[in-house]
Amino acid sequence: ERLVDSVADREDQAVEAALRPKDLGEFIGQEKVREQLDLVLRAARARGATADHVLLSGAPGLGKTTLSMIIAAEMGAPIRITSGPAIQHAGDLAAILSSLQEGEVLFLDEIHRMSRPAEEMLYMAMEDFRVDVIVGKGPGATAIPLELPPFTLVGATTRAGLLPPPLRDRFGFTAHMEFYEPAELERVIHRSADLLEVEIEPDGAAEIAGRSRGTPRIANRLLRRVRDYAQVKADGLITRDIAAAALAVYEVDARGLDRLDRGVLEALLKLFGGGPVGLSTLAVAVGEERETVEEVAEPFLVREGLLARTPRGRVATPAAWAHLGLTPPRSQTA
Numbered sequence: 638e639r640l641v642d643s644v645a646d647r648e649d650q651a652v653e654a655a656l657r658p659k660d661l662g663e664f665i666g667q668e669k670v671r672e673q674l675d676l677v678l679r680a681a682r683a684r685g686a687t688a689d690h691v692l693l694s695g696a697p698g699l700g701k702t703t704l705s706m707i708i709a710a711e712m713g714a715p716i717r718i719t720s721g722p723a724i725q726h727a728g729d730l731a732a733i734l735s736s737l738q739e740g741e742v743l744f745l746d747e748i749h750r751m752s753r754p755a756e757e758m759l760y761m762a763m764e765d766f767r768v769d770v771i772v773g774k775g776p777g778a779t780a781i782p783l784e785l786p787p788f789t790l791v792g793a794t795t796r797a798g799l800l801p802p803p804l805r806d807r808f809g810f811t812a813h814m815e816f817y818e819p820a821e822l823e824r825v826i827h828r829s830a831d832l833l834e835v836e837i838e839p840d841g842a843a844e845i846a847g848r849s850r851g852t853p854r855i856a857n858r859l860l861r862r863v864r865d866y867a868q869v870k871a872d873g874l875i876t877r878d879i880a881a882a883a884l885a886v887y888e889v890d891a892r893g894l895d896r897l898d899r900g901v902l903e904a905l906l907k908l909f910g911g912g913p914v915g916l917s918t919l920a921v922a923v924g925e926e927r928e929t930v931e932e933v934a935e936p937f938l939v940r941e942g943l944l945a946r947t948p949r950g951r952v953a954t955p956a957a958w959a960h961l962g963l964t965p966p967r968s969q970t971a
């Protein structure tokens with residue numbers, strides 16, 4: 638398990654409930670999304686109506702689940718949480734939809750991973766608040782229409798582009814969640830530290846924020862590891878030095894790269910002179926599966942501007958040489 642993984646692990650799941658902002662005012666960053674959502678929800682409340690369906694797109698750990706809970710809280714409505722992979726059959730979805738209360742928020746995480754028949758049932762439910770429940774099989778099968786109470790679907794996906802257009806079009810409002818700026822992550826860290834009753838200096842929060850990959854979930858996880866270190870090795874107070882020393886133990890560097898990321902970058906620079914080199918060759922050199930390099934390590938390296946995927950292979954950028962404190966060969970400095 639990677640400390641810098643943006644997907645929640647068991648410990649995250651156990652502690653996150655306590656760290657979630659409860660209303661839009663408490664939600665840090667994402668100014669545009671907050672402003673737009675605030676208008677959508679206020680208008681619905683003023684009309685006494687159920688809010689439009691909302692699609693949230695963005696990487697794991699950026700606050701999609703949190704926002705869905707906030708939407709329910711702001712609307713004074715209950716919330717039901719499920720995910721695309723949990724809905725195998727259209728019947729699973731029918732069971733959920735038919736048990737919703739009026740105005741309820743249905744949070745559907747990883748909505749792009751729903752089965753096709755369930756997806757088609759959802760179209761009708763979103764648009765007409767109605768589903769056809771199929772009873773029987775073969776020629777004798779009949780569709781029994783079932784009225785649903787109005788509800789608000791909040792769908793979450795890593796990329797809105799993964800959704801079939803007919804599904805995407807049925808959302809009244811789509812919000813793109815961006816990675817957070819370091820200053821915003823510092824606020825997330827200070828807020829969490831208060832809730833966890835951890836003492837932290839501003840420089841300590843800045844040090845953790847810089848290593849958190851733009852992701853609140855990772856910031857909160859690093860904060861907990863640094864807290865442990867501060868308790869065991871010092872008096873509990875998180876200073877910049879304590880944060881840096883703690884994260885050095887966990888091999889998360891100043892930019893948030895971990896051992897795997899650095900391994901890929903080091904191989905690319907030291908063994909292949911910065912590339913271009915093919916993915917398979919690079920993977921063998923690192924001693925990892927191709928998929929691990931491509932899907933786990935590279936996205937962040939690309940986002941950070943340290944590595945480029947070109948038609949001729951993987952290439953290190955000048956920033957990669959600088960980050961590892963290495964000098965590029967002459968031919969590349971020109």
Ligand code: ADP
Binds near residue numbers: 854
């Ligand atoms: P997602 O559903 O996108 O994977 P979550 O909503 O589960 O992400 O958020 C992960 C963690 O990060 C939660 O513990 C939450 O408290 C924290 N978090 C996310 N966004 C914010 C934010 N804008 N302000 C404060 N904390 C946040």
